[in-house]
Amino acid sequence: MKKRGLIERLEHEPVICAEGFLFEAERRGYLASGEFVPELALENPEALKNIHIDFQHAGSDVVEAFTYNGHREKMRVIGKEDLLEPLNRAALRIAKEVADNPGTEKEKNLLAGNISNTNIWDTKDKVKQNEVRSMFAEMVGWSVDEGADFVVGKTFYYAEEAYTALDEIKKSGLPAVLTISPMGENIMRDGVSVVDTCKELEQRGADVVGMNCFRGPNTMFPYLEKIRKAVKCHMAALPIPFRTTEKQPTFFNLNDTNGCTCPSPHGRTFPTALDPLYCNRYEIADFAKKAHALGINYLGVCCGAAPMHIREVAEAIGREVPASRYREKMSNHFMYGTNERIPQHIRDYGDKA
Numbered sequence: 001m002k003k004r005g006l007i008e009r010l011e012h013e014p015v016i017c018a019e020g021f022l023f024e025a026e027r028r029g030y031l032a033s034g035e036f037v038p039e040l041a042l043e044n045p046e047a048l049k050n051i052h053i054d055f056q057h058a059g060s061d062v063v064e065a066f067t068y069n070g071h072r073e074k075m076r077v078i079g080k081e082d083l084l085e086p087l088n089r090a091a092l093r094i095a096k097e098v099a100d101n102p103g104t105e106k107e108k109n110l111l112a113g114n115i116s117n118t119n120i121w122d123t124k125d126k127v128k129q130n131e132v133r134s135m136f137a138e139m140v141g142w143s144v145d146e147g148a149d150f151v152v153g154k155t156f157y158y159a160e161e162a163y164t165a166l167d168e169i170k171k172s173g174l175p176a177v178l179t180i181s182p183m184g185e186n187i188m189r190d191g192v193s194v195v196d197t198c199k200e201l202e203q204r205g206a207d208v209v210g211m212n213c214f215r216g217p218n219t220m221f222p223y224l225e226k227i228r229k230a231v232k233c234h235m236a237a238l239p240i241p242f243r244t245t246e247k248q249p250t251f252f253n254l255n256d257t258n259g260c261t262c263p264s265p266h267g268r269t270f271p272t273a274l275d276p277l278y279c280n281r282y283e284i285a286d287f288a289k290k291a292h293a294l295g296i297n298y299l300g301v302c303c304g305a306a307p308m309h310i311r312e313v314a315e316a317i318g319r320e321v322p323a324s325r326y327r328e329k330m331s332n333h334f335m336y337g338t339n340e341r342i343p344q345h346i347r348d349y350g351d352k353a
């Protein structure tokens with residue numbers, strides 16, 4: 001079967017992209033929370049491959065190489081700069097292997113390279129800015145080498161850093177997906193508005209612009225509506241699956257007001273005690289449906305996403321995916337089911353259970 005490119009797909013239908021692998025790898029026991037370095041590409045390649053396979057099974061059309069935070073600066077922080085290139089290449093190769101094997105008679109998945117926020121961007125420091133640019137350039141280069149179909153630049157909270165990422169992706173000639181992640185002040189840290197940043201990214205040639213991470217559906221959607229009115233290009237929406245609020249728009253300062261008796265030792269719910277603040281799957285499906293209706297064709301869920309959330313996105317836009325085989329079947333539940341074999345006295349007890 002012919003493999004279509006990203007833009008060709010987006011012209012005709014939504015493209016689903018799973019991401020947020022930091023949280024999923026951590027939950028599976030292969031990554032340290034807080035430090036958040038995707039070392040599993042080298043240390044536990046099978047575990048990383050399984051994550052990709054599970055999201056593919058749930059309906060992701062893209063296998064995004066897990067190189068988030070796998071940049072030179074972060075590798076210096078953990079004292080393993082020598083592993084930078086091996087880690088990037090391993091992550092890309094593992095992703096490619098999964099992308100190329102979606103199952104019999106299925107179109108191959110797209111392989112996405114990934115660059116992201118470096119956390120050293122400084123609006124006043126040209127030297128640092130050049131350092132960031134070269135970090136992007138080397139990662140985009142490895143993505144091209146390993147056969148990426150497009151490159152995602154994501155989680156930027158400085159507008160200029162996002163523009164720099166776009167610039168480096170454009171040099172490769174590959175399609176560019178740029179998603180930004182404003183912090184709780186609801187503006188990019190260099191003072192540019194969310195909408196203006198997206199407009200500028202479109203002007204500078206991004207193929208897809210939008211938002212990912214930090215914000216749940218509630219605090220991302222209002223911005224998506226504004227961006228949709230301001231840009232003509234394809235748009236992306238990949239929220240976190242947590243119940244962020246107007247007062248606490250991101251998961252960094254989200255309080256647990258749900259009767260928590262053991263707060264985290266580091267004093268905040270982010271990133272290890274967010275569990276009670278999860279959106280349920282119906283909220284994720286509702287978000288995907290609304291975003292799609294708005295004309296947003298690049299859809300996914302970021303940090304916190306389990307494969308089940310991606311299946312919800314897929315089904316919300318009318319797809320049947322392999323994991324749909326296991327969607328809920330309450331009809332056969334032992335107490336709440338409607339199956340004729342469920343004894344009446346067990347059914348009657350349901351409200352007291």
Ligand SMILES: [Zn+2]
Nearest residue numbers: 020213302303
């Ligand atoms: Zn994320």
